[in-house]
Amino acid sequence: MTKALSITKGIHDWLSSIMSENAANFVEMVLIALVYLGIFAIAGLFLVLIERRVAAWFQLRVGPNRVGFQGLLQTMADALKLLSKELTGTEKADKFLYNLAPYFVIVTSLMALAVIPFTQEFQAFDINIGILFLIAISSIGVIGILLGGWSSNNKFALIGAMRSGVQTISYELSVGLSLLTMILITGTLQLSEIIEVQKNGWLIVQGHIPAIIAFMIFMIAGTAETNRAPFDMAEAESELGAGFHTEYSGMKFAYFFLAEFINMFIIAAIATTVFFGGWLSPFGITESIPLLGVFWFLAKTMFLVFLMMWFRWTFPRLRVDQLLTLEWKYLLPLNLMNIVLMALIVWLNLIIKL
């Protein structure tokens, strides 16, 4: 079940030699989980830094550049500060749910990372329902937001949580349907096979017009799924203060914050995998060096992350009813038509294959 690079093979063999098969598997899983946890705690912080630098660049500022080289340690310092801060809460909050909510959010976003193929063999968990799993997992996160907003005993938080609920339920449809459009070409839900298909050209090229439409819808809906501007209804600081996490402090707040950035990374990673050939290099220029797949994957993902940041720092925020209008009246019908179009293209075999 666990494919891994040769280095992990080595570890596996070594573990198997000193303990029984089951124990070795178990230890291996724990190790991989720890590695992922470590990497993504740091990657999340790094994304926060990138966001701040990109925002500064858009806003004619310099951004954090003092702690560490070019501010590399800035968010690390922030995380340390948040760790040491007091955890406050409201008087009549539902304590159990209030404390549970941040874990819901952070755990679901880390779970989604498990199936993402970083390169050929660098994928913790390659199940045959990969895409379905991602869509399912990403919609659990909103439960954490709803719990947090509801249990905080704060009306602003509740409004934020309700908005977030409405928004995620609506935009999930578009995320799912736009990915479904692409699955008509690949014929599989398994992420490694989706990439295999793209050896004949990235899906955005193979599927041409409907694929580009699907990509645009996916990016819009994906931005909305992560509750980022221009769809940051749930936080809308000029309307709701801080929205659903108004009453959270310290590390619990940091969990919400980190989850937002990891979710953004996940959305970009899915788009990379499904539309831009994942870890495949353009025209197969570095096919002989499999490790460079990580580089290509991250480069494509980071470009899409940058695109989402670009949205955030340029667009004003939509109003909550306009947000729903956009989804139900425009994106959803467009998406359904796009599926039919894609089905026709696949049926008539108009796919562009390089």
Place this chain on the structure above:
Amino acid sequence: MEETPTETNFKSEEYFINMGPQHPATHGVLRLLLTIDGEIIKKVEPDLGYIHRSIEKMCERDSYQQIVHLTDRMDYLSSNINNEAVCLTVENALQMEIPERVKVIRTIIGELTRISSHCLWWGVMGMDVGALTTYFYGFRDRELINDIFEETCGARLTMNYNVPGGLMFDIHSNFVRRVKEFIAHFKTKIPEYDRLLTDNVIFHKRTKGVGILTKEDAISFGASGPVGRASGYSCDVRKHHPYSALEKVTFNEALKTEGDTFARYQVRIQEMWESLSIVEQLIDNIPEGEYRIATKAVIKLPKGEFYQRVETARGELGVYVISTGTKSPYRLKFRSPGFSNLSLLSHIAVGGKIGDLVATMATLDLVIPDIDR
């Protein structure tokens, strides 16, 4: 609760939330008591007084020179125009002949203040509708005006540059050059504002048809400044009761008829152009002469009542002085534009969403010390 047949099984409950006094969208310490049904606003009630300093009572104790300093602390974004209002009241009461040079400089400074205030407003307006980047663009250009002011009068926010009888100091030798540089610079920047925010489709969706104020209501609520003019109500004091050097310049009163949030936005953008044109007309023709004429150390106004109207960046500021012939006014009332403009918020925000309320409030351009005085 009254039940119509269509909603027999669905009862929604109104609830109350407290927006402010610590809230990002109220720009200060304004507190709004909102009654909301879901997202729809049913009632808005402003609660004031969180930074009331009773400036009017303090004025009854202070001399007229001191009062000028207090006006900086009202609408701190148009402090020069506030100063000018009090100085004009005193000068008109004493029937002083003010040198042309002073008049021209006052108008230039006043219009620059208006531009700087609108820059800040534009930045904050964008921020209120969720476009955070505008804030920095607005501040970038406001900074240049502040630098000019700093060089000439030493302060960046509370200027105290006008005194009864003229100006505190003469303008700095760099003033004319730097103002010209600013005009050239800012002419390229307003189109940038348009590209970033005005032409954005989401922004149009957020502001068009939101918070509509009819012309009749605008007059009845005493709306002034860009708020009134966006409803088609010609209320520019600079046009109808010109003061200082405003008689000598030609400019258009920015008027719109829609009365919605977008119209108020457009009026302010238009006003920046008009103010630029006013400064441009005057900057090359600052007459030589005295920058100040001597007044007595203790100014005593004759017995009587004096009223002076000026147009600040927010609207009409009135200074009403009742004098009994002593060194301090018997009663001094500031008719502040923000106070009247705030009173119409509860009228136009009802029925909109929370987001609409924030956008509407942003275009009313409230400065809370101006309301609380």
Place this chain on the structure above:
Amino acid sequence: MTNEALQELIGSWFPNPNIEKTSEAIEGSENEEGSEEKALPQEPINPSLLEFTEEGSQFLNILVGPEHLHALMSQLKSNTETSFDYLFCLSGVDWGAELGVVFHLESTTHRHTIVVKVKTLDRENPTLDTVSNIWATAEFHEREVFDFFGITFTNHPNLKRLFLTDEWEGFPLRKDYTDEINMVIK
């Protein structure tokens, strides 16, 4: 309209009943019985119940008794020749003996300006009619006057303290207000 014309027109709305009037057409008069006692004996020459003055002010001033305030104000607004539709300032004033309100009115069509003053001698429980049903802006301004001068406005839709807390004692802008702790007196 010039100040003289305004004075003549507005004065004719409230003729002084103590003066024998023969042939003048009386339009829009809201004269009540109770107003006769208010007509002071030293003003037999004034043909109107209103006092006009331009002394010490750049505008035409009208002094009106509290009982005629609302009638005068609604006339000033609704009459097409005056149409004072913009109330640009409403200030409470403590004249020492009397408390009162000063209204600054402007017409947005004719662009003329007028000042209306109303005074009441009752310092314990001063009461005036509201004009907030004529000009909506008066609602806030009257609340401010109520807050600082303690003048009650009858029929005001929402008369409560605006700036100060509900439990504040006294009315700070009155001349006889004292507060040794918080006030700097010179």
